Amino acid sequence: MRLLPAAFVAAALVASSASAAEFIAGVGVAADGDSFRIGEQIVRLYAIDAPELAQVCPTPGGRTWRCGEEARQRLKELLALGPVACAGEEFDQFGRLIAECDDYNGNSINATLVLEGLAWAFTRYDDLFEPEEKAARAEGVGIWQVPTLPAWEWRVENPRR
Secondary structure, eight states, rough: OOOOOHHHHHHHHHHHHHHOOOOOOOEEEEESSSSSETTTTTEEEEEEOOOOOTEEEEEETOOOOOHHHHHHHHHHHHHHSSOEEEEHHHHHHSSSSEEEEOOOOSBHHHHHHHHHHHHOOOOTTTTTHHHHHHHHHHOGGGGGSSSSHHHHHHHSSOOOO
């Protein structure tokens, strides 16, 4: 059995002793760029919104890239580091725990995805990741290469069938 690094254990203890109503830790399996499963529980990353899986984003040269797929791939990479720790205070209408999650090294997965330009700070719910979004926008990385339709607008224009 593999021992957890001290930073991961400390993050888990802080999260479980905080005012969070729910805490979950374990190996995650990515569903898309901002949600994944730990065991039977689906976790939706708090205060961020990644491109939808079918969404493509423009590049400066007039081409497109599969931004939704790339966001999911990056989340898979972060989850592959080892068990993650998540803390949240509510569930959405689909039963997903809305949570902030730390990767195996104790880094916020939510913040990482926004900082790398693979998710928007979902300021409609909280501006917690606005600094990471400003940094990603300033560097022109990922979804900030050129103006890109935010996922919440893309979903309106492309409703599920």
